[in-house]
Amino acid sequence: MRWRQSFAMVIFTIDQGGSAMSRITPRELLKRREEFQEEAGRAFDQMLGSDGHNGLVTFAQREDRACDLGDALTRRLLEDHLEADESADPGACCDCPICGGPVPCEEPEEAELEKREVQTRRGKAQFERAARRCSRCRRIFFPPR
Numbered sequence: 001m002r003w004r005q006s007f008a009m010v011i012f013t014i015d016q017g018g019s020a021m022s023r024i025t026p027r028e029l030l031k032r033r034e035e036f037q038e039e040a041g042r043a044f045d046q047m048l049g050s051d052g053h054n055g056l057v058t059f060a061q062r063e064d065r066a067c068d069l070g071d072a073l074t075r076r077l078l079e080d081h082l083e084a085d086e087s088a089d090p091g092a093c094c095d096c097p098i099c100g101g102p103v104p105c106e107e108p109e110e111a112e113l114e115k116r117e118v119q120t121r122r123g124k125a126q127f128e129r130a131a132r133r134c135s136r137c138r139r140i141f142f143p144p145r
């Protein structure tokens with residue numbers, strides 16, 4: 001992960017759309033799957049513990065824990081999907097959404113990434129988007145691709 005920019009948290013609730021293309025390799029996909037399985041295993045352990053009830057007695061306690069853990073896994077799935085989207089880190093050139101002119105990027109792999117945050121039905125999910133700066137407009141934008 002590249003964190004070259006300060007964490008400017010942006011709250012937005014609009015549908016950002018995205019690309020149907022994936023930017024991650026099959027190897028990376030497998031790695032993320034394994035990481036998800038590990039997180040799901042930790043969620044199971046936090047629910048059941050080593051004794052099958054982990055201190056949860058009432059139905060409300062059980063429901064609260066299960067919902068919290070499930071929500072966290074839901075957010076994780078969404079974040080993984082958003083980060084795999086090609087628009088998270090577009091290619092060498094894109095158009096400025098303000099002036100429409102081309103905005104080249106000599107080294108797209110070095111593009112600044114900004115952490116974004118979106119409110120979902122299961123809490124806030126975070127993901128990254130590559131930023132581009134239009135020298136004509138002097139504005140930073142996030143290519144929708």
Ligand SMILES: [Zn+2]
Nearest residue numbers: 096099134137
């Ligand atoms: Zn521009």
